[in-house]
Amino acid sequence: MQVNEAMSSDVKIASPDQSIRDAAKMMAELDAGVLPVGENDKLVGMITDRDIAVRAVAAGKPPTTKVREVMSSEVKYCFEDDDLDDVAENMADIKVRRLPVLNREKRLVGIVSLGDIALFDGAGSAGSALCVISEPGGDHSQSGDGRGSAAASR
Numbered sequence: 001m002q003v004n005e006a007m008s009s010d011v012k013i014a015s016p017d018q019s020i021r022d023a024a025k026m027m028a029e030l031d032a033g034v035l036p037v038g039e040n041d042k043l044v045g046m047i048t049d050r051d052i053a054v055r056a057v058a059a060g061k062p063p064t065t066k067v068r069e070v071m072s073s074e075v076k077y078c079f080e081d082d083d084l085d086d087v088a089e090n091m092a093d094i095k096v097r098r099l100p101v102l103n104r105e106k107r108l109v110g111i112v113s114l115g116d117i118a119l120f121d122g123a124g125s126a127g128s129a130l131c132v133i134s135e136p137g138g139d140h141s142q143s144g145d146g147r148g149s150a151a152a153s154r
Contacts, residue, residue, distance in 0.1 A: 006120035
């Protein structure tokens with residue numbers, strides 16, 4: 001099975017210059033915990049609800065803080081025609097729960113989460129990935145600075 005069979009294609013893109021308050025409102029409207037960040041028709045980062053909570057609110061930053069100040073600027077991604085099990089395994093390896101999905105022209109076409117994979121393909125590969133991702137610490141821990149470590153370039 002391919003990623004495009006399980007991914008969510010209802011994706012909104014945040015601007016790096018918009019406020020984290022605006023990004024949080026977009027997340028609330030979408031009932032999503034992540035937004036791709038785009039600039040000049042290019043994917044330049046990802047921002048999560050956790051980024052806002054840990055890198056902004058916990059650090060005492062105001063709601064007017066720009067998305068670019070708390071987003072992860074290096075982005076891991078997958079392609080829409082990638083194998084779903086391979087993507088789940090990759091998500092476990094890089095310890096992320098969601099990935100932007102690109103077409104072969106590198107245009108954003110969706111987002112795939114472990115939840116999407118579990119709903120579509122059962123708990124097998126998604127459950128295995130979640131077990132690995134949920135191990136404490138590692139490169140993607142936000143207990144330190146963490147900028148740019150929540151995702152890395154493919």
